[in-house]
Amino acid sequence: MNQAMNAEMMKAFSSSIKIGLVATIDDNGEPHLSVLSTLQGKDEMTLMFGKFVEGLSKQYIIDRPKTGFLIMNPEKAFWFGKMKYKSYTKEGDDYVMYNNQPLYRYNTYFGINTVYYLDLIAISDKYILPMGQVIGNALKVLLHKNKFKRDESEPVLKPWAAKFTAKLDTLKFIAYIGDDGYPVIIPIIQSQSVGTSRLVIKNAPYTEWLSALKSQQKVAVLAFSMSMEDVLMKGTFQGFDVKGYGYIDIERVYNSMPPIHKYIYPLEKNSEVLFAEKDTIEL
Secondary structure, eight states: OBSSOOHHHHHHHHOSSSEEEEEEEOTTSOEEEEEOTTOEEEETTEEEEEEOSOOHHHHHHHHSOEEEEEEEOTTSEEEEEEEEEEEEESSSHHHHHHHTSHHHHTOSSOOOOEEEEEEEEEEOOOEEOOHHHHHHHHHHHHHHGGGGOOOOSSOSSOHHHHHHHHOTTSEEEEEEEOTTSOEEEEEOTTOEEETTTEEEEEOOSOHHHHTTOOTTOEEEEEEEOTTSOEEEEEEEEEEEOTTSEEEEEEEEEEEOSSSOOEEEESOOOOOOOOOOGGGOOOO
16 A cells, blocks of 8 residues: 555546445444545545535544545546545635536535545555456356255345446445455456345455455445446445355445435334424414
8 A cells, every 4th residue: 555646646546437435433333435526635635515405424533533435437447545534724826626517616506515535544556447347247147046045034225226226237335344444445247136135245356355245244346337326335344255246234324315305215114203282383
């Protein structure tokens, strides 16, 4: 791992056409994954991103500063690493720069309202997503995933999300918390849902990286498309078998898409609101 960004990284990260992912630690001490495409380098030792919608990840970063990230460009080159929250501002040159970008300058609904700064801890070399291997392993998962299907007392993923996460061309990334307390992000595009409550995963093509996952470890998986559709699933990884297949039991589902970011599974129960007679207003 590198301790600073080089010129190639800085140039790649400055583009607004990229995938920027940030892994944080939620209130349960478990990983949380967010799409933050404004993530870029400020200098070789500092990253920053602009906030334009409210979500849990920004508060998680402030409360628990250890953070992981992954940036992927349209050519499928990607870098991943660790960073630590430092500060934020609601004014200044970076604030102006973000709001002058074409995506936000003429956007009536979403403007950048806060800029966050993070110290770079470590960053990987550049990797190219091996699409041939990814597709090959995705087909293997497709052929074997039904043996991991289980009986379900209630649906976990909604029909749209179940279909979306089962598609071979949906991008997927997994996050877990490493031994040093920093979240780690790894591409797992080969994974697919089976039923509504499980994700099946093959450890290839990143066997070495995924070997760090432990059975019964809490993970987060973000399914994402280039048309900006996404869904976040959290659950327990159940380990890999001798053939390299494993699965994740989905326990929580989070809607990451605007306008409302919130958990959509488990379902919140509706409760009756009762008013006392003295609270009645006469017209």
